Amino acid sequence: MQVLHEIEKKIIGVIRGEWRFEADLPFLTGLSPDQVRRGIQWLKHKDIITVNETANIEFRLGKNGLEALANKLPERRLMNALKGGQRNIRELKKELGGVLGPAMGIALREGWISNKNGIISLEKNVDKLPGEDTIERIGEGNAFILNLISKDLDTLRSRPNFIIEKKHMVHAIELKDKEIKVDFKTKAIDVEADAPVTHPARVHPLNEVIAEIREAFVALGFTEITGSLAQSSFWNFDALFTPQDHPAREIQDTFFLEGIQSSNFATPGQIKNVSGAHKKNWGPWSLDEARRTVLRTHTTCTTIKYLAEERPDEARAFSLGRVFRNEKVSYKHLVEFHQAEGVVTGPDVTLRGLMGIQEEFYKRIGLGKTKFWPTFFPYTEPSLQTMVYNERMGKWVELFGMGIFRPEVTRPLGIRRPVLAWGGGIERIAMIKYGIDDVREFYNNDLDWLRTAEKCR
Ligand SMILES: N[C@@H](Cc1ccccc1)C(=O)O
Numbered sequence: 001m002q003v004l005h006e007i008e009k010k011i012i013g014v015i016r017g018e019w020r021f022e023a024d025l026p027f028l029t030g031l032s033p034d035q036v037r038r039g040i041q042w043l044k045h046k047d048i049i050t051v052n053e054t055a056n057i058e059f060r061l062g063k064n065g066l067e068a069l070a071n072k073l074p075e076r077r078l079m080n081a082l083k084g085g086q087r088n089i090r091e092l093k094k095e096l097g098g099v100l101g102p103a104m105g106i107a108l109r110e111g112w113i114s115n116k117n118g119i120i121s122l123e124k125n126v127d128k129l130p131g132e133d134t135i136e137r138i139g140e141g142n143a144f145i146l147n148l149i150s151k152d153l154d155t156l157r158s159r160p161n162f163i164i165e166k167k168h169m170v171h172a173i174e175l176k177d178k179e180i181k182v183d184f185k186t187k188a189i190d191v192e193a194d195a196p197v198t199h200p201a202r203v204h205p206l207n208e209v210i211a212e213i214r215e216a217f218v219a220l221g222f223t224e225i226t227g228s229l230a231q232s233s234f235w236n237f238d239a240l241f242t243p244q245d246h247p248a249r250e251i252q253d254t255f256f257l258e259g260i261q262s263s264n265f266a267t268p269g270q271i272k273n274v275s276g277a278h279k280k281n282w283g284p285w286s287l288d289e290a291r292r293t294v295l296r297t298h299t300t301c302t303t304i305k306y307l308a309e310e311r312p313d314e315a316r317a318f319s320l321g322r323v324f325r326n327e328k329v330s331y332k333h334l335v336e337f338h339q340a341e342g343v344v345t346g347p348d349v350t351l352r353g354l355m356g357i358q359e360e361f362y363k364r365i366g367l368g369k370t371k372f373w374p375t376f377f378p379y380t381e382p383s384l385q386t387m388v389y390n391e392r393m394g395k396w397v398e399l400f401g402m403g404i405f406r407p408e409v410t411r412p413l414g415i416r417r418p419v420l421a422w423g424g425g426i427e428r429i430a431m432i433k434y435g436i437d438d439v440r441e442f443y444n445n446d447l448d449w450l451r452t453a454e455k456c457r
Contacts, residue, residue, distance in 0.1 A: 227302030
């Protein structure tokens with residue numbers, strides 16, 4: 001028993017036992033042409049009906065046809081002119097003008113008239129000349145081939161400008177199984193009906209995760225901050241109390257923009273104070289080194305620049321974006337990837353509070369078991385690392401680095417309140433959520449994967 005939509009039932013109701021033209025179905029069913037079109041598509045897809053397409057030809061009179069309708073066919077006019085007896089061709093020419101030629105051609109060929117040295121006489125009286133019937137039937141309107149006698153029509157079709165033809169495609173609808181049983185009482189929509197698989201546009205899986213992280217931050221009351229991808233070494237390293245001979249500042253870890261020295265990147269006061277902290281701890285400090293432009297190696301440069309510029313008493317801010325590291329590409333490393341970074345400052349922020357925010361944040365982005373581990377960053381003290389348990393791989397993976405900014409970072413920039421900060425790779429989170437083991441998968445543009453990738457919880 002087929003469960004069908006109301007529209008389908010109405011169509012089946014009128015094609016039981018006989019085929020119908022699609023064009024007649026709106027009248028027969030009371031459906032709109034649009035509903036009929038849809039219903040036919042559904043029924044065809046369900047293999048309940050067959051649709052046969054044929055061409056129907058519509059005929060109208062052309063210029064010469066209309067002229068014949070008004071004044072009769074040229075050969076008829078000629079024969080009428082001969083009814084009273086034979087005539088001289090010159091006289092006829094005066095009377096009939098341009099139509100005399102074609103009229104003589106046909107009438108002579110058919111033996112209706114004869115021509116003896118320019119004297120024309122009628123040989124035979126013909127009641128209905130070929131084509132006269134068709135011209136009458138079409139008249140000034142139009143007609144389909146069913147209403148016409150094809151032999152009569154054909155004589156006119158071969159003459160120029162008598163008949164105009166227009167092709168219409170018509171669809172004849174027929175039931176495949178004449179005995180089909182339709183339940184006329186059941187529900188209107190069959191939610192289990194097969195439907196073709198479609199692949200509507202979707203957001204890239206990585207962008208989906210980025211959007212989700214952004215939403216989690218916003219829900220926790222954070223405001224988004226942004227920064228440029230190219231930065232002075234000053235903001236990427238020096239302001240973050242990273243010594244100028246630190247290994248991270250080596251060419252094999254960082255992409256330097258060759259020959260581009262940053263200028264006006266900080267105020268003289270900021271440069272004086274930051275360099276002061278460096279000199280006090282490690283001796284000589286080079287302004288040229290601080291000027292070297294780098295592709296930012298982390299989003300923490302956006303955080304510190306924001307804090308130095310705004311010096312907020314209280315703030316919750318976050319940034320998301322691309323970072324670059326001169327690393328060998330592998331299943332877990334890309335040279336270009338994304339980081340998420342959060343920062344909180346206020347009169348009474350604490351390390352405990354930082355851990356609380358982390359737990360809330362991970363819960364919101366759907367990560368499971370997490371734990372904290374002590375670690376080291378040049379700019380935070382204490383420093384922690386969160387690890388998240390990857391159920392599928394059965395192992396702990398590093399997630400965010402975090403800590404409280406050292407006074408050597410905050411004091412030179414006039415930041416008075418304690419600052420909590422954390423940051424880490426977005427691809428890593430996305431790998432856990434999408435259950436993939438190779439980070440390169442996000443950038444392979446594998447359509448099959450992009451179409452079917454689903455986040456696992
Ligand atoms: N910038 C660190 C993370 C971090 C951010 C903020 C504070 C401490 C650590 C990284 O790249 O991994």
